[in-house]
Amino acid sequence: KSYWGTHTGEKSYWGTHTGEKSYKCEYCDARFRHSSVLKVHVRTHTGEKPYKCEHCDVKTIDKSSLIKHVRIHTGEKPYKCDHCSAEFRIVQSLKKHVRIHTGEKPYKCEHCDAKFNQVS
Incomplete structure (x- = not known):
């Protein structure tokens, strides 16, 4: 066993x-x-959305989505850039922003050698 x-x-x-x-x-x-x-x-x-915002009528499918949504109402921006004073509500926005400072360009054109820091 x-x-x-x-x-x-x-x-x-x-x-x-x-x-x-x-x-x-x-x-x-x-x-x-x-x-x-x-x-x-x-x-x-x-279509079940068991998590409801206490500030408005928005409902979400999971708790983490609700937490991100509530930050719109509270103004909380817990993710801070180490390179400048920028602050963000969600970590994905911070990661995208940091590429401005690092020069990282993870997205490559499928037709040529051009690279980009975000998907357009």
Whole structure:
């Protein structure tokens, strides 16, 4: 008998290490390593949005989306650029901004050698 026995966490634990996606969506062909990610994904099919903003009528499919949304109301910008005074509500915006300072251009044109710091 394994350490986990029949515990439901066993699939998720081993999936993390093996890359196996054991959890399949019943609505489409999507597969996931963790049941919690599948649960949120299924909401894109069912339309369920259990997280409601206390400031307006917006509802979201997961807690992290609600947290990002609420920052619109609170003005919170927890992600700060190390190169200048810019502040951002979401980490993806900070990462995109930092490319201005670093010169990183991760996006390459499929027709020539041109590179860009963002997708247009």
